[in-house]
Amino acid sequence: MADKEYIIYTDGACSGNPGPGGWGAVIMHGGSVQEISGKADETTNQRMELQAAVEALRTVPPGSRVKLHSDSAYLVNCFNQGWMKRWLRNGWRNSKGNQVENQDLWKQLLELSETNTVEWIKVKGHSSDQLNQRCDQLASEAIQPDKNSSSREENTPPGIEYRESLGKNRGRKTKRLGLLTGGGDCPGLNAVIRAVVKGAENKYNIESVGFNNGFKGLVENDAALLEDLAVSGILNRGGTILGTSNRDNPFDFKPGGSDYLETGEDRSADAVENLNKWDIDGLVVIGGDGSLLLAHRFSELGVPIIGIPKTIDNDLPATDLTFGFDSAVTTATEAIDKIHTTAESHHRVMVVEVMGRHAGWIALQAGMAGGGDIILIPELPFEYSYIVAKIMERRQRGKKFSIIVVAEGAFPAGEEPIYQQKGDVKRLGGIGLLVSREIEKRTNMESRATVLGHLQRGGSPTAFDRVLATRFGVKAVDLFQNGRFNEMVCLRGNQVESVALDQAVKGTKRVDPDSEQVLTALAVGTSFGHPL
Ligand code: F6P
Numbered sequence: 001m002a003d004k005e006y007i008i009y010t011d012g013a014c015s016g017n018p019g020p021g022g023w024g025a026v027i028m029h030g031g032s033v034q035e036i037s038g039k040a041d042e043t044t045n046q047r048m049e050l051q052a053a054v055e056a057l058r059t060v061p062p063g064s065r066v067k068l069h070s071d072s073a074y075l076v077n078c079f080n081q082g083w084m085k086r087w088l089r090n091g092w093r094n095s096k097g098n099q100v101e102n103q104d105l106w107k108q109l110l111e112l113s114e115t116n117t118v119e120w121i122k123v124k125g126h127s128s129d130q131l132n133q134r135c136d137q138l139a140s141e142a143i144q145p146d147k148n149s150s151s152r153e154e155n156t157p158p159g160i161e162y163r164e165s166l167g168k169n170r171g172r173k174t175k176r177l178g179l180l181t182g183g184g185d186c187p188g189l190n191a192v193i194r195a196v197v198k199g200a201e202n203k204y205n206i207e208s209v210g211f212n213n214g215f216k217g218l219v220e221n222d223a224a225l226l227e228d229l230a231v232s233g234i235l236n237r238g239g240t241i242l243g244t245s246n247r248d249n250p251f252d253f254k255p256g257g258s259d260y261l262e263t264g265e266d267r268s269a270d271a272v273e274n275l276n277k278w279d280i281d282g283l284v285v286i287g288g289d290g291s292l293l294l295a296h297r298f299s300e301l302g303v304p305i306i307g308i309p310k311t312i313d314n315d316l317p318a319t320d321l322t323f324g325f326d327s328a329v330t331t332a333t334e335a336i337d338k339i340h341t342t343a344e345s346h347h348r349v350m351v352v353e354v355m356g357r358h359a360g361w362i363a364l365q366a367g368m369a370g371g372g373d374i375i376l377i378p379e380l381p382f383e384y385s386y387i388v389a390k391i392m393e394r395r396q397r398g399k400k401f402s403i404i405v406v407a408e409g410a411f412p413a414g415e416e417p418i419y420q421q422k423g424d425v426k427r428l429g430g431i432g433l434l435v436s437r438e439i440e441k442r443t444n445m446e447s448r449a450t451v452l453g454h455l456q457r458g459g460s461p462t463a464f465d466r467v468l469a470t471r472f473g474v475k476a477v478d479l480f481q482n483g484r485f486n487e488m489v490c491l492r493g494n495q496v497e498s499v500a501l502d503q504a505v506k507g508t509k510r511v512d513p514d515s516e517q518v519l520t521a522l523a524v525g526t527s528f529g530h531p532l
Pocket of ligand 1: 184246288312313355356357363408427428457
């Protein structure tokens with residue numbers, strides 16, 4: 001090791017949360033190892049971690065090159081993710097406009113990191129890292145039991161429900177992940193929650209805290225520890241035991257998720273504060289495009305994030321498949337099968353409207369699986385003349401009925417998608433009825449429309465989705481344990497992998513009209529209402 005190179009490990013420890021606290025550090029230089037420790041001046045997790053780093057950096061001569069290892073994501077992110085620069089610009093105010101806490105220590109750290117070249121490195125933590133375990137031990141030894149301290153319940157930070165296990169687990173000092181489900185629900189969410197909680201506990205002894213109702217629970221600190229029992233028996237259940245929301249945006253938060261307020265409040269700082277209150281080392285966000293975008297914004301604020309993609313729409317470009325999609329396609333296929341028999345009996349043109357806002361994946365696959373004669377998707381604006389030609393061609397062949405599967409986001413060439421208005425909110429829907437009416441007019445055949453709507457989001461996940469959700473959940477826990485934050489798990493071919501979150505939130509995966517799937521559908525005589 002060169003003359004001025006130091007490797008430092010630091011840690012803070014307390015006997016409860018909060019309770020008497022200490023700090024410890026191991027400093028390695030050349031062949032020598034120095035161990036230092038002390039009692040923390042105040043017992044908050046952040047102060048202990050900061051004090052450990054300050055005291056350790058004080059031992060190195062100015063101009064040193066230091067690799068400083070800490071298990072405090074907050075501390076490491078502060079330097080690596082630009083928080084410090086922002087605080088300096090904003091006069092030591094955080095994103096909520098409040099004065100940054102523990103400024104005295106942050107300022108000392110800043111000075112010490114400027115007189116040296118410091119590389120800040122997040123380490124796994126006590127359960128698996130021997131040097132950090134040693135720091136923890138040093139810090140614990142430095143703690144003098146404080147007989148006059150009041151009970152844990154009285155000292156629990158406001159907003160945190162006291163639970164027996166909380167104190168117990170903090171004594172063990174395991175790592176802790178936060179978990180939320182955001183956006184529209186889909187089959188498989190409970191399977192992934194189960195996989196995260198069980199995988200975290202069984203593989204790495206990591207605790208899980210579930211935030212209720214998506215980002216709303218994060219802002220309002222509506223959360224609870226999730227243990228094995230809480231996630232037992234939910235693998236095959238639809239919905240999400242955590243609840244979800246597709247309106248609550250912490251950066252533009254409207255009380256009650258109101259659709260009618262024009263502007264909300266930026267409550268992101270509250271969300272970050274709540275993560276700190278719960279002592280969360282990283283947040284697992286299970287969501288679609290909207291929720292992952294919010295997760296990405298939190299990662300830019302320094303919150304360590306792991307994304308898990310879900311959506312029945314299957315429209316996220318960074319993953320070959322999302323769980324929920326197979327279940328939705330299965331539900332839609334079963335519905336088309338049922339529509340088939342009644343269409344045939346009555347010699348009608350039956351239109352089945354399925355979900356899929358910007359991408360026609362559900363329509364394409366359920367249409368192919370259910371033998372839809374005409375499939376209409378947003379990627380291929382349709383023309384009625386081609387639909388009518390297909391229906392007539394079938395009639396001539398003796399097929400007096402036809403099935404049209406239409407994605408809610410599909411629209412006629414030269415027109416716009418059809419929206420329903422509810423208050424200020426615009427939602428897609430209505431194209432099925434419109435197509436059905438137009439077909440009656442143009443063919444003189446009876447036509448009916450069925451909108452499958454939220455049926456596609458409900459019910460038990462298919463075996464495929466249960467397995468995919470379980471694989472995604474355990475992969476997320478592996479990423480967490482290895483400090484691989486700001487990544488999203490994904491499926492590539494048949495392998496579960498991960499991708500950078502900032503890449504994962506870009507764009508929409510749409511059906512390629514030249515793809516093998518579309519060409520296959522065309523080959524068996526399916527029409528897309530388009531001159532393909
Ligand atoms: O993104 C999933 C999805 O089911 C879309 O297919 C659909 O347009 C949308 O959510 C409906 O959302 P909600 O009715 O919950 O607002």
